[in-house]
Amino acid sequence: MRRNPWLGIVAGLGAVTLTLAGCGSSDGSTDDGGAGGNGGLSTLKLWYHGAGNDAERTVVEQQIADFNASQEDYEVVLESFPQASYNDSVVAAAVAGDLPCLLDMDGPIVPNWAWGGYVQPIEVDQAILDTWLPSAMGYYQDDLYAIGYWDAAIGMYARQSVLDTYDIRIPTSDDPWSGEEFEAILQTITEGGEFDYALDLGVNDVSEWYPYAFSPQLQSFGGDLIDRDTYLTAKGALNGPEALEWGNWWQGLFEKGYASTTEQDGNPEFLEGRVALQLNGNWGGVQALEEFGDDMLFLPMPDFGEGPVIGGQSWMFGISATCEHPEGANAYINFSLKDEYVADFTTALGLIPTTEAAAAMTEYYQPGGALEPFKEYSERFALIRPPTPAYSVISSVFTKAAEDIKNGADVKATLDQAVAEIDADIAANDGYGN
Amino acid sequence: MTTSPTSRQISDPTHRPSRRSRVWPRYIPLVGVAIVFIFPLLFMFMSSLKPDAQILADVRSFRAFLPVGELSTDNYSAVFDRVPAWRFMANTIFVVAMVVGFGLIVNSMAGFALSRLQWRGRGIALSIILATLIVPFETIAVPMVWWVAKLPWIEFQDFIPTLTTGWLNTYRVQIIPFIANAFSIFLFAQYFKSIPKELDEAARVDGASWFTIYRKIIVPLSGPAFATVAILTFLPVWNSFLWPIMVVQQEALRPVQVGVQYFFQLETAWGEVMAYTSFITIPVLLFFLVFQRAFVSSIASAGVKG
Amino acid sequence: MLTAIRPHRPASTEERTGWVMVAPAAILFALFLITPVILTLILSVTNVRLISPNPPSFQGVDNFVRAFTADPTFLASLRNTLIFAVVIVPLQGGLGLGLALLINQKIRGINAFRTIYFVPVVTSMVVLSMLWKFIYQADGLLNSLISTVTFGALSGTDWLNNTSTALPAIIAMSAWAGVGFHMVIWLSGLQTIPESLYEAADLDGCSPWQKFAFVTWPGLRPTFVFVLVTITIAAFSLFIQPLVMTNGGPLNATVTIVLHAVNTGFSKQQTGYAAAISLIFFLLVLVVSLIQRRLTKED
Known part of the structure; x- marks a missing residue:
């Protein structure tokens, strides 16, 4: 009897599955636990909404590379998502209990996440907070849950x-x-x-x-x-x-x-x-x-x-409640809140820098810069969307x-x-x- | 039926001898309808060669369908800079191949059991399977995410099997839930029914097991049904986007349709959107173009009998 | 003796094989369809939220009462979905048959046309919806076509942003996108009708219309049932087109049940209520399918 060609195809597929699925799942498993075994280095996953936006991603990658080089306990690993569907991806991960250590969120959503128990308060040096633009901070019931490198106006x-x-x-x-x-x-x-x-x-x-x-x-x-x-x-x-x-x-x-x-x-x-x-x-x-x-x-x-x-309020970074190394995640956030990164984001995205020092480093927001009015509007007229779950x-x-x-x-x-x-x-x- | 000679004169020439001279008018409706079906894709492809400003301007006139103005492949090179398009394409091809491949085995076996074997519970099983046709995936997506995150899996690390929990962020979560397909089972069952029962009986007398009958008699005779099911299950998997957005976090595992989302930034780069959508659509069109004759004839001989 | 043994032995292996062969599909269905549906059933009587620290509580039929009494968007989605189904089933089915008759001729290059008509079927609905959004916009292609053809006498409207044209625009686009599939199905039905019947009709001197009414259509009966059932089920699940083109607007003119369930469950995070909407949807489609089955079986 003539052998059916479909059976041959199917058998071939089986062989491919074993190989590809093997590498797929091993990809998935190494960063699951959070604590990798690379000489005491703990992995911190960071989710960011900038996939498809090169200018933005470059700055985040720079921050991560600098942080990883600056110390020997943690390694931050970036996963970028397209902004258009970022919230869906993150909400689904939250439902599944599979959030990364570090993630960025749209500011007004922060109270909802804090109330839901998906993010934990972050610890940022008071010296940094004193210089920071208030509308780039995400508070819920007196605790700081997230902080951003820019605001929009x-x-x-x-x-x-x-x-x-x-x-x-x-x-x-x-x-x-x-x-x-x-x-x-x-x-x-x-x-x-x-x-x-x-x-x-x-x-x-x-x-x-x-x-x-x-x-x-x-x-x-x-x-x-x-x-x-x-x-x-x-x-x-x-x-x-x-x-x-x-x-x-x-x-x-x-x-x-x-x-x-x-x-x-x-x-x-x-x-x-x-x-x-x-x-x-x-x-x-x-x-x-x-x-x-x-x-x-x-x-x-x-x-x-x-x-x-x-x-x-615009995009902000926070730490998930399930993060196994909150001290490492906090260290990353504090490390990344540097004027030069803020200035880099401003240059890449055209958004408002969160410190005066960073503003001075930028072409458009330095005193007398062409976009400086926005900085004033943000400081004087910004009302955050209701901080409630x-x-x-x-x-x-x-x-x-x-x-x-x-x-x-x-x-x-x-x-x-x-x-x-x-x-x-x-x-x-x-x-x-x- | 009393017939007037005129009606015969009208119906005859179109069907019979002297058709050569009168054949071209029959193309007029065909071409007209073809234009209706092709123009949006023509618009997509032409736009993929134009700069954004021109796309938005051309969309107000028939220039949208014409290769006019500043044409270049710049959008395509930009696409490959922005999105790991080839990686996404490889992922999609792999996932589609798996779903189709395993789907053919699993669903044809079920179709065989439901159409050619007598067993208790068959009627109920058939009703339940047909009832699942009414559940659109979107309506159960949320419980499904929660559920697949809880499922166990056995993984081999250095050849030692270990039990892990959670299917998120894998190929399998894009494949396994979509293998069993009620529509495929239905099509297989319909087709298998049309194969004469006597073949089974003869083989039984020769001592063949039911499984042998399925493998050696039914499958080889059912090429058209397999082709039809393969094409019909290929399409939804190729085009799925909601599920991967929800369950696949790693960029390295994303399928092509998720890539479309990469282009909707503050300023949507329409030229790149059109280039990327052309990139992910053209392979399917080529695939269909190559197999279309087999497809149409296989549906025809799969004989969809209600 | 023989009669006593024969039905016995084969029946038991047949029984066992039947179960074994259906088992892989059955297990997959149990895991990935029936379980989520049961979860939906349970969620539908609770106030579960996507994100919430509160323990879920039992709400009885509250969610269902809310759908019919306090949610005008749900009622609109019900109305739109029914209108969509009632219009598109005959429209797409009829156009499909028309195309099948058109394409069922033996002339050179007919395969190329068949392929072209099928092109929308193999293209992603997200992509098609995006393209049609451009075509339908106020200064889009459709309107320039209208004013060109009528030499400026008529000008179109802003199709997707007008409450009276948005749903018809989505219906037309959906029929366009799906009709190729049903053309092929009808075509397969046409090709199962023996040529000899047409020859006999020719001998009787039937007109083309008579041939259609007395030979073609009766021969297409099984195909008709299949086309009816598949278009109906697909019609009720309408989701991507309004999601991409209108997001349910303007003024709920294009919101559908599935779109409303997804928006409620995801954007508003009201998982329990979204589950109730889904359940109402399942029941509706089930009832319609059963009615169709009964109607098409009787003759």
Whole structure:
């Protein structure tokens, strides 16, 4: 009888499995335990979200190489993940009880992780903390759980020539545009007809960008994502009169045609001169300067009543609760909090350095540097997202509510539903320890 | 049926002799439909040769499908700088080969037992297996992560077997859960049913075991069913991304689809996205192009009978 | 004597072999499908969170009550999933048959066309969704096609960002992506119909339509059942297209049950509630499958 060709293939596969699976599992097992046997050297795994971003990874690799060379007890090993799916990877590892010793987290998630018992407090020298930008630290209930090498800040991108054309005053931190003034500006520019839209908000990026970039206006109106006195309810904060006012304003931006409800990924509109103003972070600053040079302005956000507000906190590093060598992990964190690394990150990413000394080493954030305004906004206007374990739910509920209102949903009903969902979640979790 | 001569005149020429002269109009609908099916991939491939700014500009017109403007392979070289693409490709090929290879054995045996053997519990087993078709993987992913992290495994370190716990971060976690496949079992069972029972009976009289019958009679006669199942199980494994994101932490073990995530940075490099997706799609297209005749005829002869 | 022994001995080895041969698949199913499904069942009556120091507590049917009374997104996902299934099953099935009839001719190069029609099936759905997002955008390819063809008389909308077009856009794209597979299935059915039946119909002078109605369609009956069942199951599991193209928006217009379950379980970390949604989903698909089975078996 004719031999079936498939059987031959299958038999061949079996042989390959044995070889490849063998090396796969031995790869996996050596770094599992954490404590390798290489002459008393303990391995500390570090997870980082920078896969695919070479500039960023280079700095982390430099830190690790320097640390590994500086002492003989620990060896830090880097594993990079793509940012787009980093949280999913880390959450899955947490569920499986398989977190590495060191990992980076988005700042607002830190309280959730601390409450969940997945990360432990870190010990950083007071001398370092004294010089450090407060919004780059992740506290939960008075303990420091994470610290970052940079912060990000939002500003209003604009061009001097455009503002001059429409006779618009250049605002300052001490005298920002008021809500009414901003409304009039948007109207003027829209009526001018020169641009596709007056304002670009980046609304296509339906992600943490929403609470990060848009909840600060809610706070400037006097509302908030949650009642920060108790952290037990969003009632009043997210659906009170100030919040409704924000919701109507937010919806109006799109209804009145000031801003587009859909934008292109990557938001090239401002650089192409198709919008007049853009809500954007400092990471886009260098590119904008290259495009427009001296014409480029980075303005403070408008004051809708309670002063200008922008989001604070970016990525931070912490230590997992299951780390077998917390002293080694703490040693690494303290070692890595050096001005030169902070300066390197700033140069690689365009983000705000966390110390004055580091700022002085950088082209853009040194006194008089082109991006220095962002540093000021971060210091003066940054409000961190609510440091409560409920934030993971708050973030996703707010994102959906803001998107729905943008798309024309009833403001009051949407915010009431958002409050109901957040409150139900807090109740279901016995107040999240608050 | 009373027939008018006209209807015969209409139906005849299209089917019979003088078709040579009238064949070209039949290509018009074929080509029209082909355009509909090919254009997004044409867009992907053309974009992979263009700089980002041009991609975003061209997408507003038919230039998107044309090799116009500044063309280069820069995106491809950038892709290989950013992502260990070949390593990912090797991982995916390995995982796919394993799932398909073991899947053919395991599922064809089950299909044999369910279609040609009489045993108690067969009906229930068949119902349970068919019922699993309704469970989309995404809905059980979370309990699954928790569960595979608890599973034991035997590892050989210096030839000494040791018991380890946890399947995360391995090839096996990408392979073993996907070997058994209800759809494959169903297709095998359908195909095996169409093979005459007399063959088994004759072999039984000659003293052959059931396993021998499976191996020496049924498998050799079922080439088309094996080909069909191989292709149908190949595709979902090649394209899986949610599961590897959740359970594979080491870069060295990641499959190709996870690599797509590497390009969505603050500023998405669309040219590179298109180059990378072309890189991971073209092998599948080539594979299909080579085997398509076998595939279509094997499905046809696997005779999907409900 | 012979009759007493014969059914006995073979039956017992047959029995044993049956179990042995089904065992590998059965064990794998038990480990990687049935166990997670049972875990889902247990989770669905608890308040378990992905990340939480609190011990889980039993909630009875609270999660199920919440789905139907306090979660408008779930209700929208239920509605969208049903609409999607009801529309796409005849659409994709019918187009597949049309393509199969089109491609079932013996002319030069027909294999090339067959391959081209199948191309979307072998391409990753994530990649296809990304490409269609570009095509559907306000200043995208589809709209420039519309205004070119109508010489500017008509202009399209922002397809994925319009509550009344987003779901139809996803339906159209999904039918496009999946139809090649069902074309091949129909084609295989067509090729099992004996040529002699067509010849007999020709002799009777049947029109092409009569040939389809009285020869082709009856011959395709088993294929029809298969196509119906596979499209239905795939339709209910709709997930990647809305995940990549709309994330369920605008205003819940494209949220599906599986997408909602994944978002709830992962972004909101509400594992228990997500499990309840999954369970409702299983029951729904099971009921629909059983109804289809009954309906297609009766005749």
